C-alpha cells in the first residue's frame with residue numbers, strides 16, 4: 001500500500017476537530033482519575049527515553065503533542081531535566097486546565113497537531129501519548145514532527161490500533177445492530193505502512209494490553225470520564241435506551257470472577273531524526289526537513 005492510500009485507511013477519526021476538542025475539554029477535571037491506560041502507555045514512552053539518553057531522559061526543547069491535562073508535560077519538565085517544555089493541545093479548555101495546574105516554566109499552545117505553529121527544526125524531542133489516533137490524517141502529523149525535529153532529535157509516539165475495545169464493540173453490535181458506539185482504530189498493517197512511508201527508519205512496537213473492570217458500565221463510565229467516547233457523525237445524540245444498555249452488558253463476556261476485561265491494541269513508535277551533521281532537505285511543499293540517513 002502506498003503512503004497516500006495508507007493515510008486514507010488510517011485516518012480513522014470521523015469526528016470533527018471541534019467535537020474532539022469539546023469532548024476532551026468537558027472531561028478536563030475527571031480525565032486524570034480515569035487515565036489508567038494513558039499512564040501505562042505514556043510511562044512506557046518515558047521509560048524508553050530514560051534508557052536511551054542521559055540520566056534525566058532528555059535535554060533541549062521538548063514538545064508534548066496532544067498534552068491533555070499536561071500530566072506528561074510536567075513529568076518531562078521535572079527538576080533536573082534540562083528542557084524547555086511546550087504542551088500543545090487542540091482543546092482550549094484542556095490547555096487552560098493544564099496551565100492552572102503546572103509551574104510557570106512550561107509553555108502552552110492551543111493548536112492542531114496537523115498544522116503546528118512552530119518553526120522548522122526547533123525541537124529536540126517530540127512526545128505524543130495517545131493523541132495521533134484522533135487525527136484525520138496521522139501522516140500529516142508525522143510530517144509536521146519531521147519538520148520540527150532537529151537532526152538527532154527524537155520522536156516518541158503511542159497510539160491504539162484496530163482490535164482495541166473489541167469486546168465492547170462486539171457487545172454493542174449485538175445489542176444495537178448497525179449503530180457505532182466505539183471509535184475506529186487503524187489496522188496494524190496500514191499503520192506500519194504509513195509510519196514507515198513517512199519515517200523509514202522508525203521502530204514500531206506493538207502489544208495487547210488487557211485491563212480489568214468491575215462491569216461493562218464501569219468501562220463505559222471510564223471512557224466518558226476521559227472524554228474518549230465515540231464522537232463520529234452517526235452517534236446517538238440522546239442517551240441510549242436503558243434496554244439497549246442492559247443488552248450490551250448481557251452480551252459482554254465475563255471472567256469467572258465476574259469482572260470484565262477490555263483489550264487495547266497498543267503501539268509505540270520511536271524515531272530519531274537522521275543527519276547529525278545538520279544537513280537538511282526541502283520537501284515538496286518547500287519545507288526544510290532533517291535529512292534521512
Ligand SMILES: C[S@@+](CC[C@H](N)C(=O)[O-])C[C@H]1O[C@@H](n2cnc3c(N)ncnc32)[C@H](O)[C@@H]1O
Pocket residue numbers: 020021024025035038039042065066067068069070071072088089090091094111112113114128129130131134135228
Ligand atoms: C487521550 S488524550 C491524551 C492526553 C495526554 N497526552 C495524556 O497522555 O494524558 C488525547 C488528547 O489529544 C488531543 N487532541 C486530539 N486531536 C488533536 C489534534 N489534532 N491536535 C492536538 N491535540 C489533539 C485531545 O484534545 C486530548 O487532550
